[in-house]
Amino acid sequence: MKPRNRQTETSVGVQLTSRKLPLGWRWAKLGEVCELNPTRPAGFSRPEDTPTSFVPMAAVDDLTGTVARPEVRPYSAVKKGYTYFAEGDVLFAKITRCMQNGKHTIARGLTDGVGFGTTEFHVLRPGPEITAEWIHSFIRQPWVLHEATRHFTGAVGQQRVPETFLADLDLPLPPLPEQRRIAGILNEQMREVEKARRATEAQLEAASVLPAAYLRGVFDSQEARRWPKKRLGDVCEIVGGNSLPAAGEATDGDRVYCLKVSDLDGPYYDGQRLNGGAFFTSRILAGNRILEPGAVVFPKRGGAIATNKKRILAVPSVLDPNLMGVQPVSQDVLLPSYLHRWFDSWSLASLQSGNVIPQINRQDLAPLVIPLPPISVQTYVTKSLRDLIDRAKQVCSDLSDRLAEVNKLPAALLRKAFAGGV
Numbered sequence: 001m002k003p004r005n006r007q008t009e010t011s012v013g014v015q016l017t018s019r020k021l022p023l024g025w026r027w028a029k030l031g032e033v034c035e036l037n038p039t040r041p042a043g044f045s046r047p048e049d050t051p052t053s054f055v056p057m058a059a060v061d062d063l064t065g066t067v068a069r070p071e072v073r074p075y076s077a078v079k080k081g082y083t084y085f086a087e088g089d090v091l092f093a094k095i096t097r098c099m100q101n102g103k104h105t106i107a108r109g110l111t112d113g114v115g116f117g118t119t120e121f122h123v124l125r126p127g128p129e130i131t132a133e134w135i136h137s138f139i140r141q142p143w144v145l146h147e148a149t150r151h152f153t154g155a156v157g158q159q160r161v162p163e164t165f166l167a168d169l170d171l172p173l174p175p176l177p178e179q180r181r182i183a184g185i186l187n188e189q190m191r192e193v194e195k196a197r198r199a200t201e202a203q204l205e206a207a208s209v210l211p212a213a214y215l216r217g218v219f220d221s222q223e224a225r226r227w228p229k230k231r232l233g234d235v236c237e238i239v240g241g242n243s244l245p246a247a248g249e250a251t252d253g254d255r256v257y258c259l260k261v262s263d264l265d266g267p268y269y270d271g272q273r274l275n276g277g278a279f280f281t282s283r284i285l286a287g288n289r290i291l292e293p294g295a296v297v298f299p300k301r302g303g304a305i306a307t308n309k310k311r312i313l314a315v316p317s318v319l320d321p322n323l324m325g326v327q328p329v330s331q332d333v334l335l336p337s338y339l340h341r342w343f344d345s346w347s348l349a350s351l352q353s354g355n356v357i358p359q360i361n362r363q364d365l366a367p368l369v370i371p372l373p374p375i376s377v378q379t380y381v382t383k384s385l386r387d388l389i390d391r392a393k394q395v396c397s398d399l400s401d402r403l404a405e406v407n408k409l410p411a412a413l414l415r416k417a418f419a420g421g422v
Helices: 132-139 142-149 163-167 176-208 210-219 222-226 261-265 303-307 336-344 375-418
Strands: 026-029 034-036 051-055 071-074 083-086 090-093 104-106 114-117 121-126 170-173 229-231 236-240 255-259 279-281 296-299 317-319 323-328 369-371
Touching: 034 163, 083 121, 090 132, 104 132, 121 132, 121 163, 132 142, 132 170, 132 176, 132 375, 176 210, 176 375, 210 336, 210 375, 261 296, 261 303, 296 303, 296 336, 317 323, 323 336, 336 369, 336 375
Parallel strands: 051 114, 255 317
Antiparallel strands: 026 170, 034 121, 051 071, 083 114, 090 104, 090 121, 229 369, 236 323, 255 279, 296 323
């Protein structure tokens, strides 16, 4: 094929093909330099009980592009209905969302040099002009995966990338020694990125458990064991939600908010102001218990319990049947902010009972024993925990930002490599 430099524009803008290639490089169609979905060799067979490498989609690590969890099955279990490939073939996940998530890999370490896998792989077998590493790195570029989504075929939810998309892809092709040199550098860079990613993830995981550790440090401490204690039912009113009325209008100064589970993601945390919502007059809500600001509310049934969300009401509210509220009888005895932090030291899942429909009931909460130090101590504990937890959350936010930057590095390194900048 004659060397060529040309411009190709896609929906994501001018791609690598708009650049002049380094000396000795050329443009090539992927389908020209590799065999797509090669058939199983004629007459291929082996004993039924022969251990055979098998690669399900779940075995491919979408971050590293490696087979992280290889399987071995008897040949009899994989010989029909699965995709055949050989050592060194490149596997491209063709189905959404596996394709977008980067589940593409090189078949390595196969038993006897052959393997089978899910039918949702396209197989790319390198020809004499190209290495598997070069193909693999090229197809894992975000812009390639994005462009592939524009060529999906099939019904929504089961869409797939057709073979023709891969066959028609233009890629820059340096000589084999240059491919191997760049691949070596890329592999080293990617290993460093992976180390940074793992280190940041470990730091983020450690930081994410700090709030729970701070709470345990207070409520499980020797000092807390010496504080006076009361049954929760003796110092709080425990209110289960009821069915809510249809929407109604409220007059100024007579507003009550109707709180649903979905509202727990709203502006109720630590006394923040409410920004709109479904309001009703107290007359309309005459049959519902109205909780005052300062009550702690949380899910009492269903999957929402697993979210472990507990919020402090900022406005007078009634609760729907999926919520539970706990209101201090007297703030001279129990501060709402202290009650909230004490509840934060519990897992809501540990408070539910029942086998058919597990939920949190009044009788589950009332006997709980809450330590009740003087109000001055409650104030100090609440402020100290808020400061510590806020700092921990900021650390988590900073680490999340750092992890996002680390996760951008592979794409940047690949762009540089395929522009000849390595």
